[in-house]
Amino acid sequence: MDFDLRGFDAPLAAVRAAADGFASRSDTELRAAAVEARQLLHAQERLTLVFGLVCEAARRTISQRPFDQQIVAGLAMAHGGIVEMQTGEGKTLAATLPVALWALDGRGVHVLTFNDYLARRDAEWMGPIYAALGLSAGFVQRDMRPDERRRAYGADITYVTAKESGFDHLRDLCVASLDEVVHRPFHVALVDEHGRNAELTDAGLATVERGLGTCSLHESGDDLRLSQANCALHSRALLRRGVDYLVRDGRIEMIDEMTGRAVPDRRWPEGLQAALDAKEGLVPGPEGQVMASLSLQRFLRGYPTLAGMTGTAQGAAAELHDTYGRRVVVIPTHHPSRRIDHPDVPFTHREAKDRAVVAEVVREHRRGRPVLVGTLTVEESDRLAARVRDAGVPCQVLNAAHDAAEAAIVARAGEYGAVTIATNMAGRGTDIRLGGPDEADRARVLALGGLLVIGTNRHESRRVDRHLRGRAGRQGDPGETRFFVSLEDDLLVRHGGLSRLIPARLVPVRQEQPVEGAVLRSEIARAQRVIEGQHWDIRRLVARYAAVVERQFDAVVAERQALLGDDEDGTTLGPRERRLRVATLDGLWRAHLARCADLRDGAHLARLGGRQPLDVYTAAATASFGRLQDEFEAAIAAIAEAGRRGDGEGDAAGPPAAPSTTWTYLVNDDPFRHTMGSLLTGPGGPTIAMYAAAMLGPLFLAWGVVDRWCNGRTKRTGAL
Numbered sequence: 001m002d003f004d005l006r007g008f009d010a011p012l013a014a015v016r017a018a019a020d021g022f023a024s025r026s027d028t029e030l031r032a033a034a035v036e037a038r039q040l041l042h043a044q045e046r047l048t049l050v051f052g053l054v055c056e057a058a059r060r061t062i063s064q065r066p067f068d069q070q071i072v073a074g075l076a077m078a079h080g081g082i083v084e085m086q087t088g089e090g091k092t093l094a095a096t097l098p099v100a101l102w103a104l105d106g107r108g109v110h111v112l113t114f115n116d117y118l119a120r121r122d123a124e125w126m127g128p129i130y131a132a133l134g135l136s137a138g139f140v141q142r143d144m145r146p147d148e149r150r151r152a153y154g155a156d157i158t159y160v161t162a163k164e165s166g167f168d169h170l171r172d173l174c175v176a177s178l179d180e181v182v183h184r185p186f187h188v189a190l191v192d193e194h195g196r197n198a199e200l201t202d203a204g205l206a207t208v209e210r211g212l213g214t215c216s217l218h219e220s221g222d223d224l225r226l227s228q229a230n231c232a233l234h235s236r237a238l239l240r241r242g243v244d245y246l247v248r249d250g251r252i253e254m255i256d257e258m259t260g261r262a263v264p265d266r267r268w269p270e271g272l273q274a275a276l277d278a279k280e281g282l283v284p285g286p287e288g289q290v291m292a293s294l295s296l297q298r299f300l301r302g303y304p305t306l307a308g309m310t311g312t313a314q315g316a317a318a319e320l321h322d323t324y325g326r327r328v329v330v331i332p333t334h335h336p337s338r339r340i341d342h343p344d345v346p347f348t349h350r351e352a353k354d355r356a357v358v359a360e361v362v363r364e365h366r367r368g369r370p371v372l373v374g375t376l377t378v379e380e381s382d383r384l385a386a387r388v389r390d391a392g393v394p395c396q397v398l399n400a401a402h403d404a405a406e407a408a409i410v411a412r413a414g415e416y417g418a419v420t421i422a423t424n425m426a427g428r429g430t431d432i433r434l435g436g437p438d439e440a441d442r443a444r445v446l447a448l449g450g451l452l453v454i455g456t457n458r459h460e461s462r463r464v465d466r467h468l469r470g471r472a473g474r475q476g477d478p479g480e481t482r483f484f485v486s487l488e489d490d491l492l493v494r495h496g497g498l499s500r501l502i503p504a505r506l507v508p509v510r511q512e513q514p515v516e517g518a519v520l521r522s523e524i525a526r527a528q529r530v531i532e533g534q535h536w537d538i539r540r541l542v543a544r545y546a547a548v549v550e551r552q553f554d555a556v557v558a559e560r561q562a563l564l565g566d567d568e569d570g571t572t573l574g575p576r577e578r579r580l581r582v583a584t585l586d587g588l589w590r591a592h593l594a595r596c597a598d599l600r601d602g603a604h605l606a607r608l609g610g611r612q613p614l615d616v617y618t619a620a621a622t623a624s625f626g627r628l629q630d631e632f633e634a635a636i637a638a639i640a641e642a643g644r645r646g647d648g649e650g651d652a653a654g655p656p657a658a659p660s661t662t663w664t665y666l667v668n669d670d671p672f673r674h675t676m677g678s679l680l681t682g683p684g685g686p687t688i689a690m691y692a693a694a695m696l697g698p699l700f701l702a703w704g705v706v707d708r709w710c711n712g713r714t715k716r717t718g719a720l
Helices: 007-021 027-039 043-061 068-078 091-103 118-131 145-153 162-173 204-214 224-237 272-279 296-301 315-326 352-369 376-388 403-410 439-448 463-467 519-564 576-609 613-645
Strands: 082-084 109-113 137-139 157-161 186-191 247-248 251-255 288-295 305-310 328-330 340-341 343-347 373-374 394-396 419-423 451-455 478-486 691-695 700-704
Touching: 007 068, 027 043, 027 118, 043 091, 043 118, 068 082, 068 091, 068 305, 068 478, 082 315, 091 109, 091 118, 091 186, 091 204, 091 305, 109 118, 118 137, 118 157, 118 403, 137 145, 145 157, 162 288, 162 296, 186 691, 224 272, 224 576, 251 272, 288 296, 288 519, 288 576, 296 315, 315 328, 315 463, 315 519, 315 691, 340 373, 343 352, 343 519, 352 373, 352 376, 352 451, 352 478, 373 376, 376 394, 376 419, 394 403, 403 419, 451 463, 463 478, 463 519, 519 576, 519 613, 576 613
Parallel strands: 082 305, 082 328, 109 157, 109 186, 137 157, 186 305, 340 478, 343 478, 373 419, 373 451, 394 419, 451 478
Antiparallel strands: 247 251, 288 691, 691 700
């Protein structure tokens, strides 16, 4: 991690001089200079020229010239770094510097944003800068048609969420025709960032085995029943109605853990949905089969050039380097920070904490000071809002339901007397201006100490806490932050409880007042660090499990593309034979992934037999892939023989039916748990994987995101 930025002094001075030199040039001359930059072979000379052009173009088009810290951030990103810039320090403008440099290659640059609103806003906001240099900018939205997506990806610069770009990449790997592909070959990605487990005990396993009438569930080789037992356990022990999901109109609606919203078009994969339906006494829907998967890490590594920017990289620097091989460069603020971060206020129980939060909000509101309360869930924000209103204080409640509308509301959270209660993902990427548009009110708010940010929980990741704190004290403004916590918060309860995370001698008796002294605060912070470390260990373990299938997937994709491109051993295939081969390969791959999912769910039981779960899983998944290869070769021979006989056997039914329904779903990155996970650019670990699932009877194709598969390598390689 780099704090010493003296190495950027010379290139920074060169960029500033270049920008000054362009100030007297006409718009036509600026565009001509950009064309000239495309021809420059000397990398540093080209960088200096382009950065100077962007600085001047930004001044002319959006009346903002990047300041020194933004230029340094751009220089670090241009060399493949991940920069940390505090909230409100201008990451969006800083990104235009390296993005324009890369885009002049003509091969496309993807700026991966947090949500659709930011993708559209940033493309339209920064678009005039690029246009001044002869570059085009596009954006992708969730509801776009394939032709609109293809056009957006054809622009020089494309702003898109990682989720949508990942979906499109996975779809491209599964198309029935190369004409359906929407992506260009990857060139550059700039990532703009704005759990629990349950296992059967020995006694529990024995009870299940007696109920199922088997002597040893693990040794019986019945992977399906073992997987079903695990799903039933997870649905009972880990998924909570009203927290993880809702039951509405006779169906399950998953609650997005990061936004707190119920999302009706998402489903849990691999049998968990059916287990949850059974738990709630609902009629189960058709079960899905995983068709393909791709981790975020593997997806991002597909870009020859990769860089990133975030407000909270320091806590994840080691993992970012371990995962992506990228260093973190910490950029200082443009103005000295005046924000005061107060120590946590701990309580023994949640009710006492809630009363204290409401009292703090009421007290500050009476002074006219704006207050922003960051909550963990929609349930919590609604509960607190009701109590605040009962106390006679009006407030806005934001739950990341409508990004554009909520961005406008969050922007006004700094107005005199404003009280805003929001989940932590609401209004991401939006600046909060103290006092709003009224300069007189700004002076009043500054005199009151600026925005007060209250956190109602410590989170599993310190990065989320830092992001919430960063909403106060932007660009040198005053501000304060304070977290109210309790020993009944999810951070402690969902990870084994107090007995596992905090020594009993340090747990005070139940009381209504805050717990005095720094010892308990220190222990809660230590518990947070322990949980963060556990999550990192889990992600590294997941990477080793994912390694078993990702190289296999590479071989399948290569074979599939060769078939679609009619490049199969130098032979020319007829349309029907080509489609039959692709359909056969897809079906065998689905079956293989289903077997791997069952194997993974039951792998932990290998410990009972003294074996390593990963070794058992690797051996079984490798054998399964070998079976896939053998079956595919046999199927090809049968199809070819039928073609030679000219009797049409094997293809009379034609290719499978086209997909008729799509949806998305999110789960976490731990293969042994099935709770909801965070989005790509949400804090807490950049691990999102994309899934597609095929539904049988009738056949559906479902696209989704599963935050659990990571990049790696397997012992077995080779083409199909």
